Amino acid sequence: xxxxxxxxxxxxxxxxxxxxxxxxxxxxxxxxxxxxxxxxxxxxxxxxxxxxxxxxxxxxxxxxxxxxxxxxxxxxxxxxxxxxxxxxxxxxxxxxxxxxxxxxxxxxxxxxxxxxxxxxxxxxxxxxxxxxxxxxxxx
Amino acid sequence: xxxxxxxxxxxxxxxxxxxxxxxxxxxxxxxxxxxxxxxxxxxxxxxxxxxxxxxxxxxxxxxxxxxxxxxxxxxxxxxxxxxxxxxxxxxxxxxxxxxxxxxxxxxxxxxxxxxxxxxxxxxxxxxxxxxxxxxxxxxxxxxxx
Numbered sequence: 001x002x003x004x005x006x007x008x009x010x011x012x013x014x015x016x017x018x019x020x021x022x023x024x025x026x027x028x029x030x031x032x033x034x035x036x037x038x039x040x041x042x043x044x045x046x047x048x049x050x051x052x053x054x055x056x057x058x059x060x061x062x063x064x065x066x067x068x069x070x071x072x073x074x075x076x077x078x079x080x081x082x083x084x085x086x087x088x089x090x091x092x093x094x095x096x097x098x099x100x101x102x103x104x105x106x107x108x109x110x111x112x113x114x115x116x117x118x119x120x121x122x123x124x125x126x127x128x129x130x131x132x133x134x135x136x137x138x139x
Numbered sequence: 140x141x142x143x144x145x146x147x148x149x150x151x152x153x154x155x156x157x158x159x160x161x162x163x164x165x166x167x168x169x170x171x172x173x174x175x176x177x178x179x180x181x182x183x184x185x186x187x188x189x190x191x192x193x194x195x196x197x198x199x200x201x202x203x204x205x206x207x208x209x210x211x212x213x214x215x216x217x218x219x220x221x222x223x224x225x226x227x228x229x230x231x232x233x234x235x236x237x238x239x240x241x242x243x244x245x246x247x248x249x250x251x252x253x254x255x256x257x258x259x260x261x262x263x264x265x266x267x268x269x270x271x272x273x274x275x276x277x278x279x280x281x282x283x284x
Contacts, residue, residue, distance in 0.1 A: 045227060059211050064197060091183065094177075094180045126191060127191045
């Protein structure tokens with residue numbers, strides 16, 4: 001069998017060259033986080049889509065007044081904030097895995113992940129700012 | 140799990156008796172569920188990015204927000220929202236299947252029947268959802284305000 005390039009090959013599990021203590025538990029925690037956040041997102045996102053797309057006229061009834069009415073309640077503020085953070089981190093971590101799997105060059109991998117981290121920071125940060133500073137009387 | 144299940148590491152040894160024991164994942168239905176899980180996840184992530192930006196317009200002015208939200212009500216965008224729902228529903232149900240494969244002792248053994256369950260459940264929900272969304276889109280288009 002021919003050997004393949006370094007980025008695609010993986011050390012044999014008991015390879016003597018493999019340093020014993022080089023690994024952190026980060027990937028384990030991210031793996032666990034995907035499952036825990038997934039369970040919560042299942043209810044948060046499907047609930048959100050049921051309300052926004054199906055109940056009381058669906059997407060056609062959504063406007064500024066509708067949003068203002070919802071965010072008058074701390075319950076929906078908390079719902080949306082939790083959903084924003086979990087979806088941002090769950091999706092960001094998922095894309096991080098995809099980038100790690102498919103980018104071949106270290107430089108590509110680095111810049112794609114930088115782009116990813118900036119966009120996650122931007123969306124989660126902006127969304128949080130909007131939720132905390134929302135003013136129903138802005139008009 | 141996501142990045143290791145479709146690994147090619149064990150493929151050569153198995154070439155002798157493909158699919159005989161029902162434990163083959165790579166190239167089989169299980170692998171395609173993994174591919175679909177990635178694609179639906181990436182698509183949903185891109186929508187999330189756009190969706191946070193459009194919702195952030197409530198901080199600019201009611202007019203700016205209403206103008207952009209109005210585009211979500213056009214028939215073509217309704218089709219897009221149906222596609223988003225289809226992607227999210229598959230990702231959600233298959234995600235439960237992934238968790239059962241990981242945490243339930245019999246999970247790996249039943250991964251394929253569980254995939255069929257995911258697809259049936261997906262179909263049972265997406266068909267009435269599509270009927271509801273498309274009916275409303277057409278109604279709004281012709282008799283709506």
